[in-house]
Amino acid sequence: AQSVSQHNHHVILSEAASLELGCNYSYGGTVNLFWYVQYPGQHLQLLLKYFSGDPLVKGIKGFEAEFIKSKFSFNLRKPSVQWSDTAEYFCAVKGGQAGTALIFGKGTTLSVSS
């Protein structure tokens, strides 16, 4: 079955530090890749998505992610985090063995101190 692994359970950073969150998925054919964010008390929101084309995708709030097909990875990056980026981040995959269902990783909690 399709699966998604997020390497970091909890990341703690100071403001202005750079961020990279790892995400790997199991091979299952052509997939769509997503990063969702859940701010405290709010619903899941889409940060960015990859369907095809340029493997470097840019999302909202200065986030970007790079799809590396050979490594089955879709890591999330931000050059300089802000206190307001404190949230839980989920990597998700759709397609391949998963069909139309979104398969989520366990999530990474990001805490940014000011």
Added chain:
Amino acid sequence: DAGVTQSPTHLIKTRGQHVTLRCSPISGHKSVSWYQQVLGQGPQFIFQYYEKEERGRGNFPDRFSARQFPNYSSELNVNALLLGDSALYLCASSPRTGGGNTEAFFGQGTRLTVV
């Protein structure tokens, strides 16, 4: 524009009871999916409905069922509740079946506590 709306927002039920959760998709969206998010985990896929037909089912027992109405709203039903059913239940809507290059938009969820 209204997003995905779910009701109720919070719910407390006793073991063995039945529960119905409701979801209204974004206007114009025909696909609704249901996910269960247990504390500390990512959302897990339960069902997907498109045009009132079930299009996908996750690895959940038969106690879980769902349906979609002509106005594309949806209900998730859970029978014979167990303590382990305590979770945040998320509804997501998509414009089409969800396959191909489409994204899902999530509601705030219903927090179910089984005691």
